[in-house]
Amino acid sequence: MKFSYSLLKEFAPQLPPKKRLVEELNLKAFEAEVLEGDALDISLPANRYADAASHWGIAKEASAIFDIKISLPAGFGRAVNVPSGNNLLLIKVEDPGLCSRYDAVLLSLEKKSASPAWLKKRLETCGLRPISLIVDIMNYAMLETGQPLHAFDYDKIAGEGKSKKIIVRRAKAGERMEALDGKTYQLSAGDLVIADKDGILAIAGIKGGRKAEIDSSTRKIVIESANFLAPSVYSTSRRLNLVTDASARFSRDLSPELAEYCANRAAYLVKELAGGKVIDSLDYYPRAAKSEIIGFSAEKAASVLGVSIRKNEAAAILKKLGMAILTSKNKRFDFLVQTPVLRRDLQTMEDLIEEVGRIYGYDNIPSRPPHVSLKPAETDDILVAKRRTRDFLRNLGFSEIYSYSFFGRSSSDWIWSSSPKEKTLLEIQNPIASDKKYLRGELTSYMLAALQDNSRHFDELRIFEVGKVFSAAGERFHLTIGFGSKDKAASPALKGVVNQLLLSFGITEIFFRPSGSESTLIEIDHNVVGRIGVVDGRDRRAVAELDLEEIKNASSEEFEYRALPKYPSISRDLSLEFDSAVPVGDVLEEINRAKAEHLWDVDVTDYYDQRRFTLRLVFQAWDKTLRDEEAEREAASIINQLKRKFSFAIR
Amino acid sequence: MNPETLKQEAYIDIEACNNLKELEAVRIKYVGRKSELALMLRGMKDLPLEERKIAAPELQQARREIEEMMASKEKELASSKEEAMVDLTRPGARHAFGHLHPLTLMEKEVVDIFTSMNFSVIDGPEVETEHYNFDVLNIPANHPAREMWDTFWLKGGKDSGSRKLLRTHTSPMQVRYMETHTPPLQIIVPGRVFRYEATDASHEINFYQVEGLMVGRDIGLANFKYVIEEFLKKMFGPKTEFRFRPSYFPFTEPSLEVDVRLVGGKGKQSESLRAIAESRKSEWLEVMGAGMVNPKVFEAAGYNPEEWQGFAFGVGLERLAMLKYKIPDIRLFYSDDLRIINQF
Numbered sequence: 005m006k007f008s009y010s011l012l013k014e015f016a017p018q019l020p021p022k023k024r025l026v027e028e029l030n031l032k033a034f035e036a037e038v039l040e041g042d043a044l045d046i047s048l049p050a051n052r053y054a055d056a057a058s059h060w061g062i063a064k065e066a067s068a069i070f071d072i073k074i075s076l077p078a079g080f081g082r083a084v085n086v087p088s089g090n091n092l093l094l095i096k097v098e099d100p101g102l103c104s105r106y107d108a109v110l111l112s113l114e115k116k117s118a119s120p121a122w123l124k125k126r127l128e129t130c131g132l133r134p135i136s137l138i139v140d141i142m143n144y145a146m147l148e149t150g151q152p153l154h155a156f157d158y159d160k161i162a163g164e165g166k167s168k169k170i171i172v173r174r175a176k177a178g179e180r181m182e183a184l185d186g187k188t189y190q191l192s193a194g195d196l197v198i199a200d201k202d203g204i205l206a207i208a209g210i211k212g213g214r215k216a217e218i219d220s221s222t223r224k225i226v227i228e229s230a231n232f233l234a235p236s237v238y239s240t241s242r243r244l245n246l247v248t249d250a251s252a253r254f255s256r257d258l259s260p261e262l263a264e265y266c267a268n269r270a271a272y273l274v275k276e277l278a279g280g281k282v283i284d285s286l287d288y289y290p291r292a293a294k295s296e297i298i299g300f301s302a303e304k305a306a307s308v309l310g311v312s313i314r315k316n317e318a319a320a321i322l323k324k325l326g327m328a329i330l331t332s333k334n335k336r337f338d339f340l341v342q343t344p345v346l347r348r349d350l351q352t353m354e355d356l357i358e359e360v361g362r363i364y365g366y367d368n369i370p371s372r373p374p375h376v377s378l379k380p381a382e383t384d385d386i387l388v389a390k391r392r393t394r395d396f397l398r399n400l401g402f403s404e405i406y407s408y409s410f411f412g413r414s415s416s417d418w419i420w421s422s423s424p425k426e427k428t429l430l431e432i433q434n435p436i437a438s439d440k441k442y443l444r445g446e447l448t449s450y451m452l453a454a455l456q457d458n459s460r461h462f463d464e465l466r467i468f469e470v471g472k473v474f475s476a477a478g479e480r481f482h483l484t485i486g487f488g489s490k491d492k493a494a495s496p497a498l499k500g501v502v503n504q505l506l507l508s509f510g511i512t513e514i515f516f517r518p519s520g521s522e523s524t525l526i527e528i529d530h531n532v533v534g535r536i537g538v539v540d541g542r543d544r545r546a547v548a549e550l551d552l553e554e555i556k557n558a559s560s561e562e563f564e565y566r567a568l569p570k571y572p573s574i575s576r577d578l579s580l581e582f583d584s585a586v587p588v589g590d591v592l593e594e595i596n597r598a599k600a601e602h603l604w605d606v607d608v609t610d611y612y613d614q615r616r617f618t619l620r621l622v623f624q625a626w627d628k629t630l631r632d633e634e635a636e637r638e639a640a641s642i643i644n645q646l647k648r649k650f651s652f653a654i655r
Numbered sequence: 656m657n658p659e660t661l662k663q664e665a666y667i668d669i670e671a672c673n674n675l676k677e678l679e680a681v682r683i684k685y686v687g688r689k690s691e692l693a694l695m696l697r698g699m700k701d702l703p704l705e706e707r708k709i710a711a712p713e714l715q716q717a718r719r720e721i722e723e724m725m726a727s728k729e730k731e732l733a734s735s736k737e738e739a740m741v742d743l744t745r746p747g748a749r750h751a752f753g754h755l756h757p758l759t760l761m762e763k764e765v766v767d768i769f770t771s772m773n774f775s776v777i778d779g780p781e782v783e784t785e786h787y788n789f790d791v792l793n794i795p796a797n798h799p800a801r802e803m804w805d806t807f808w809l810k811g812g813k814d815s816g817s818r819k820l821l822r823t824h825t826s827p828m829q830v831r832y833m834e835t836h837t838p839p840l841q842i843i844v845p846g847r848v849f850r851y852e853a854t855d856a857s858h859e860i861n862f863y864q865v866e867g868l869m870v871g872r873d874i875g876l877a878n879f880k881y882v883i884e885e886f887l888k889k890m891f892g893p894k895t896e897f898r899f900r901p902s903y904f905p906f907t908e909p910s911l912e913v914d915v916r917l918v919g920g921k922g923k924q925s926e927s928l929r930a931i932a933e934s935r936k937s938e939w940l941e942v943m944g945a946g947m948v949n950p951k952v953f954e955a956a957g958y959n960p961e962e963w964q965g966f967a968f969g970v971g972l973e974r975l976a977m978l979k980y981k982i983p984d985i986r987l988f989y990s991d992d993l994r995i996i997n998q999f
C-alpha cells in the first residue's frame with residue numbers, strides 16, 4: 005500500500021526522515037520501502053487494516069516506535085454541532101447482521117471547482133487517479149483515516165423528503181447494476197446492496213452505481229460512511245471478481261467506530277474545498293463496538309519471549325500503542341489492558357505479548373539454547389528409503405530430475421494396478437493450464453520426456469526421479485528409472501539396476517514376470533511392485549517404475565553370516581543354438597525344473613541373439629569336493645530337461 | 656647331455672635374457688629345429704624300443720618345461736616393456752557418476768543440520784483437507800488471510816472442511832503430528848507444496864518447504880532465535896548476521912520473519928549472497944517465516960495451551976538453493992535438462 009510521507013508528517017510532525025522511518029517500521033511494525041518522490045510502500049497484514057491502513061494509522065505506529073506526538077487535522081473526530089434530524093433522508097437497514105453502522109452526511113454544494121493541485125498530487129503519490137473534486141475528497145479522506153466512503157447525488161435518489169430512502173438490503177438473484185466504470189454486474193441473492201425504492205445505487209462496500217453518480221450538475225450530496233460485514237463483502241467481491249480499494253479494506257474487518265471519524269473529516273473537506281454546507285446527518289448505529297479488556301502477565305510474556313521485560317516497561321509500551329492500563333483483581337495478571345477500539349486484532353494475551361515484543365525489539369531478545377529432556381530423534385521410514393534409493397542410484401551413475409506433480413491426461417499408461425481406484429486420477433477443480441488438469445498417477449511419462457529431451461546431448465542416459473503419485477486410492481512415493489544408450493541393449497542394463505537396488509534393500513525374493521511383449525512386472529514375494537519395459541522397440545531406451553512404499557515394506561536388514569564354501573566349485577559353459585527364438589527366462593525356468601542337486605548359480609555369459617546364447621552353470625557341494633563326473637551327470641540331466649521342451653544344438 | 660643338465664643350462668640362459676631378441680636366440684639354441692634336444696628326439700627312432708620307452712618321455716618332458724620357462728620369461732619381458740610405455744598424463748577415464756538434484760542436496764543439508772539438533776524428520780500428505788490446511792491453522796473460510804495462500808482445489812468434496820486441496824504449505828503437519836504425539840517434541844517436515852499462481856523467475860506452482868515445530872513447557876522466542884541462528888550459521892557460514900522482523904501469520908503469535916546478511920567473510924557463500932543482495936538493492940535477504948505457535952492451533956490439536964508453548968517456522972528450499980548455488984530462476988529446478996542437474 006502506498007503512502008505519502010508529507011501527509012504522514014502532517015499527522016506526526018516530529019516524524020524522522022524517510023530512511024529511518026522505513027528502517028524502524030521494518031524492525032518493529034510492517035515491511036516498508038522508500039519509493040520515488042514523496043511515496044513509501046508499506047505492506048499491511050490482513051489483521052491490521054482496521055487500524056493501520058491509513059496515514060493516521062501509520063502515524064500512530066510511528067508515535068509508539070519513536071515516542072512522538074500525533075496531531076489530528078481539522079474536522080477529525082466525532083461530530084459536534086452538526087445539523088441532524090431534518091428528515092431529508094431515511095436510512096433503512098434490512099439486515100443489521102451485515103451492516104453494523106450507516107453514517108450519512110448530507111451537504112449542499114455552493115460552488116463548483118476542480119481539485120486543488122496538492123490534493124491531486126497526494127492521491128497520485130498513493131496510487132489513486134484524480135477524478136472529480138467530490139470523489140477525490142472521498143478518496144483522500146479514506147487515505148487519511150482508512151475508512152472507505154461513497155458519495156451519492158442526493159437528487160438522484162428516488163423519493164422526496166421523508167419518503168427519500170436509502171435501503172441496505174440483500175440483492176435478489178439476477179438483479180443487475182451498472183457500475184461507475186460502465187460495466188454491468190449481475191448479483192446473487194444474498195449480496196449486500198445499497199438501494200433506493202427503484203433500484204440499486206451501489207454494491208455495498210465494493211462499487212458505486214451509475215444511478216446516483218455525482219456529476220457536474222450535482223447540487224446536493226450524501227456521504228456514506230458505513231460498516232459492512234467483512235466475510236459478506238469478501239465473498240461478493242471474490243465472486244464478482246471485483247476487488248476495489250473499498251472492498252479490500254472492508255474484507256479485512258474494519259471497526260464501525262472508524263465511520264464517524266471519516267464522515268466528519270470528509271464533510272469538513274467538502275465545506276473547505278467545495279463550499280459545501282451540512283444540511284442533515286444520520287447515524288444508524290444500533291450497537292456500539294466495544295474495546296477488549298485483556299489480562300496481562302509479565303511472567304507469561306517472559307516465558308513466550310524468552311526475556312524478562314519488567315511489567316512497568318511492558319505497560320509503558322502498551323500505553324504508547326494507545327492502550328489503557330487498568331488494575332487487575334485477578335492475581336494471575338499483573339494488570340488489565342483496554343485495547344483501542346480500532347484494534348480489532350487484539351483478542352488474547354498472546355496478541356499483547358506480540359505488541360510488547362515487537363516494540364521492545366526482537367533483536368533485543370537474546371538467543372538461548374532450549375533445555376529439553378533427551379528423546380531420540382527419528383526419521384520416517386519412507387524418508388530413509390527415499391534417501392537410500394537416491395544415494396544408491398547416484399552411485400550407479402544416475403542423475404536425478406524433479407518433474408511437475410500435474411498431468412494433462414486423465415489416465416496413466418504405465419501403472420500396473422488393475423484396481424479401478426488406483427487407476428482413477430484426481431482432477432483439479434481450478435487447473436492453471438489444460439496440460440495440468442490432473443495430478444500425476446505415474447512418473448514414467450515425465451521420464452520418457454526426459455530421455456527424449458536429453459538424448460541430443462548425451463550418448464548414454466541414466467536418469468531417475470523419486471516423487472509422489474496420486475490416485476483415488478491415495479498418494480504414494482514412486483521411483484522411476486530411465487536408461488538410454490546409442491548402441492547397448494537398454495533393458496538388461498536397467499533390469500540389473502533394479503535387481504541390485506532391491507538387493508541393496510535386503511530383498512531377495514525378486515521375480516520379473518513378462519507382461520505383454522515390451523514390459524515385465526517386478527514382483528517381490530509374488531506381490532507386484534513395479535514395471536520395467538522397453539519404450540522404443542529397439543531396446544535402446546528402457547524405463548522402470550516402482551512403488552517405493554512397497555520396497556520400504558519389503559526391505560529387510562536381517563543379513564546373516566554364512567560360512568564360505570570349503571570345496572571348489574565346477575563350472576560348465578553351455579553354448580546353445582536353438583532352432584527358433586527362445587526367451588532366456590523360459591530356458592532358466594526349465595533348468596530350475598531339472599532340480600539338479602548341486603546347481604548353485606546360472607548366468608548368461610554371452611548373448612548373441614534370441615537363438616544363440618551361452619549359459620554358465622556353476623555346481624557346488626558344501627560337504628565334499630564335487631567330482632567331474634558328478635557335475636557332468638547333473639549337466640546332462642539339465643540338457644535332457646531342456647531337450648524335452650526346446651529344439652537346439654550344443655556348439 | 657642328459658635332459659636334466661639341459662634343463663639347468665637352459666634355465667640359466669633364459670634368466671640371463673634382457674629382451675625378446677635374446678630370448679629368441681636362446682629358444683633356437685635349446686628347442687629350435689637344429690638344437691641338441693631336437694637332434695636327440697630325432698635320434699630316438701634309432702634306439703631299441705625298450706630304451707626309447709624310457710628316454711623319449713624324459714626328453715619330451717624336458718622340452719615342455721623349457722618352453723614353459725621361456726613363455727613365462729617372455730611374459731615378464733613383455734610386461735616390463737609395457738611398463739616403460741605408461742603415460743600418466745593421459746586423462747582419467749570418465750566413469751559414469753550420477754548427480755543428485757540441487758533441491759535434494761539442499762533438503763539433505765537442512766535435514767542433517769536439524770537432525771544434529773535432535774529434530775525428528777516427518778513426512779506428510781501433499782493432498783490435504785481444507786480442515787488441516789486452513790481451518791485448524793486459524794485461517795477461516797471467507798477471510799482474506801487465505802489470499803496469502805492461492806490454492807489448487809480438487810474436484811469432488813462438497814462439505815466445507817473435508818474439501819480436498821493441494822497443501823499450500825507444510826504447516827498442516829503441525830496439527831497432524833501433534834494430534835498423534837505427546838510433547839515435548841521437535842520435528843521438521845520437508846515436502847512439496849503448491850500454489851495456484853502464475854509462474855515467473857521466483858514463483859512456481861509446486862515448490863518445497865521445510866516446516867519446523869518445537870513444543871515444550873517453556874520454549875520461547877529466545878530458543879527459536881538460538882535454533883535458527885545455529886541453522887543459518889551452518890548453512891551460510893559463521894559470519895552470517897540475522898534480523899528478526901515482525902510479520903503476520905494466523906497460526907503464530909507473535910509472528911516473525913527472518914532475514915540474513917553476510918559481512919566481512921570472504922567465503923564463497925558470502926560472495927554469492929552479496930551478489931544477490933546487490934542485485935535486489937537490499938542488503939538483507941528474507942529466508943523464513945516463523946513465530947510462536949498460536950494457542951488456537953494447540954487447542955485444535957488437543958493440547959492445553961496453558962501447559963505448552965513452542966515455535967514453528969517454514970523455510971523455502973528453492974530460495975535457499977537459489978541463494979547458495981546462484982540459480983537465477985526457480986523454474987530451472989523443474990526442467991529435466993541434465994546439463995543443469997549434472998553441475999551439482
